[in-house]
Amino acid sequence: MPELPEVETIARTLRLGTNGQPGLPGRTVSQSHVYWTRTLAVPQPDVFISQIQGLTFKSVSRRGKFLVFEIPPYHLLTHLRMSGDLKIVPEAEPAGSHDRVTLDLDNATRLVFNDTRKFGRMWLTPEPEKVLHTLGPDALDPELEPAGFFSMLQSKKRMLKPLLMDQSFLAGLGNIYTDEALFLARLHPAARADSLTFEQASRLLNAIHSVLVEGINHNGASIDWVYRGGSFQNHFNVYRQTGKKCSHCGAVIARTVIGQRSTHYCPACQAYQEKEEV
DNA sequence: CACGAGACCTGTTCGC
DNA sequence: TGCGAACAGGTCTCGT
Known part of the structure; x- marks a missing residue:
């Protein structure tokens, strides 16, 4: 469940904690386990385990789809990719079958990185910018305004859909939110950016x-077996709505x-135009 | 620079 | 019922 709203929801939950449990800031790592090396x-796992032991989390934030943890003198970066999930569980809870990395904390809880498909990644590094510098502006960056966005689009000839999903162009959008945004904007996904x-x-x-x-207001979207309590899937206009009627005009939603x-x-609603200009 | 194919992985659903 | 194919919220690398 890894697009900006889902990652933001996880960041907020880890930062603030849930039902009585405190958040991650202030917690110290007592011990860690690496179940899937990659x-x-x-x-390397042995270095990771020794370096993170005894360190204390200072903050939790998000950059694009990355979760960013300050844990001086390092930063712990996490990318959930397709099936990753990050949560705090009671220390007494048995390990889940898809737990890849776990960090035992000093209050009888455990931070668990669970990831069925094993695509997710973690970085423990003193130089987080070396990982994050390829990202474009965050899709919710308040500094991003129409004039700037227009000139970004003007400089690209690519189709809108792959361009918006390119994290070096704009950070945060994935397959769901790109389709939904293009629908709301009434633009064809194959339209050329510079048109x-x-x-x-x-x-x-x-x-x-x-x-x-x-998406954030609904705590993200939960689909299939990957569930985190989000409900935005109940508000999709086009994503996985193939064959259903368009909520705006009644035409049949298509998939390509x-x-x-x-x-x-x-x-x-999203008719293709060779030239988007009049 | 733009684009497609193939990798990396496991699990669920679809089609015959 | 069974079994292989298709598909899944992402990104990386290589070839044209």
């Missing part, structure tokens, strides 16, 4: 913001493949 991008008018670019930025904020990813859209 989950650690860096360093948009200023008005269309502005509409797209608004759509991205509103879709992400809606763009950039090797499933893409859902309303053929009527």
